[in-house]
Ligand SMILES: Nc1ncnc2c1ncn2[C@@H]1O[C@H](COP(=O)(O)OP(=O)(O)O)[C@@H](O)[C@H]1O
């Protein structure tokens with residue numbers, strides 16, 4: 001049996017799966033936690049990867065390993081390969097002002113969408129580089145190369161380590177899916193846009209080489225991917241599927257045959273990990289809305305679910321606007337969350353739990369609508385990510401989304417996608433291997449459109465932090 005491994009180095013943790021390259025059967029798995037916060041020393045990802053790999057029985061017997069990771073994080077390296085400062089993550093909003101400046105300097109959002117398929121918001125790497133240039137000029141001066149979390153982990157696995165003896169900066173690699181979230185690579189021309197990096201950062205550091213989806217690095221490492229593109233590989237998404245992921249971020253995305261350029265900035269025009277495209281909407285607030293509400297109520301996640309399901313649809317008018325970390329979609333980096341409709345009869349744990357689940361789902365329903373408005377066909381909605389383990393999320397998603405929801409069997413789909421990429425690279429075939437169909441459960445419910453209507457009115461009523 002040929003074994004392959006897939007890694008998901010995501011915001012909250014690192015997961016490793018070892019699978020049979022041919023059938024996709026799960027052989028072993030492991031995980032380890034990441035530190036909290038929106039700036040993290042990449043060394044912590046490396047340590048977590050070692051711990052998760054050891055928990056998965058080690059990687060010595062696998063033919064290939066691919067790493068998928070959280071998108072957009074800014075990893076700056078100096079000329080000897082040392083990390084210059086802790087990485088700024090996708091959910092760090094300090095570069096919101098830099099994003100607004102860059103949009104204006106290029107002549108407006110449409111120019112950016114046309115150039116790189118994305119309108120800068122604080123999440124994109126290009127805005128973090130502008131922030132660095134303006135706020136930490138000494139660190140910007142020291143920066144000789146810039147890469148993404150999955151690029152850095154792949155480089156280290158393949159021998160790059162910084163200091164003497166490590167691979168050179170020129171050995172850094174990336175893939176289309178992740179580089180398309182930087183803001184300085186164009187999915188329509190498949191090229192870096194160095195003039196945009198120059199505009200943002202004042203210079204063009206060494207950038208990773210962009211390899212094809214099934215290429216191998218140093219003979220044993222897949223090129224890797226952004227975590228959402230890897231999840232699309234993991235669930236074997238097909239045209240007509242919209243995948244909704246409830247992790248730290250909330251995302252809705254679909255595979256597409258042509259690049260997308262949304263001048264409103266709502267939909268990110270990413271590339272996918274198979275040679276196509278991945279229009280995607282991302283929110284900053286998803287599973288942690290449930291974590292925070294459960295903590296507020298002093299209950300666990302299962303009890304939160306039970307409470308939510310015990311309250312009526314619409315929570316008798318109680319609405320929770322989930323902008324607990326500010327928000328990216330809509331672009332309100334300084335906004336805060338809010339609870340509206342509080343009365344004596346709605347001031348109960350059950351009403352608050354219901355409002356939290358419905359608020360989270362309404363923000364994702366808006367994301368699905370944005371994809372539809374750009375012409376994305378929606379034949380099936382697939383629900384994945386840690387938050388999809390919530391009974392309340394499963395039961396209420398079809399009511400709020402207004403359509404049936406497919407729940408694939410619980411699995412680490414980002415890591416699974418990376419393992420499938422590794423199997424593809426090892427096979428030398430033109431297409432990724434077809435692994436057995438996922439077992440899944442269909443959730444259906446009568447639509448509750450009034451829940452979204454009340455949410456739509458309430459989501460505008462938030463104050464800045
Ligand atoms: N039973 C559950 N009910 C609700 N949420 C859950 C449950 N189990 C795990 N989660 C959520 O999963 C989240 C982590 O999801 P994950 O997809 O691993 O995130 P990320 O990929 O961003 O690190 C946690 O914030 C936690 O709230």
Ligand SMILES: O=C(CO)[C@@H](O)[C@H](O)COP(=O)(O)O
Nearest residue numbers: 010011070071090247248249
């Ligand atoms: O920024 C995005 C997508 O554009 C996020 O989806 C990150 O890629 C983080 O993913 P999770 O850790 O929440 O899965």
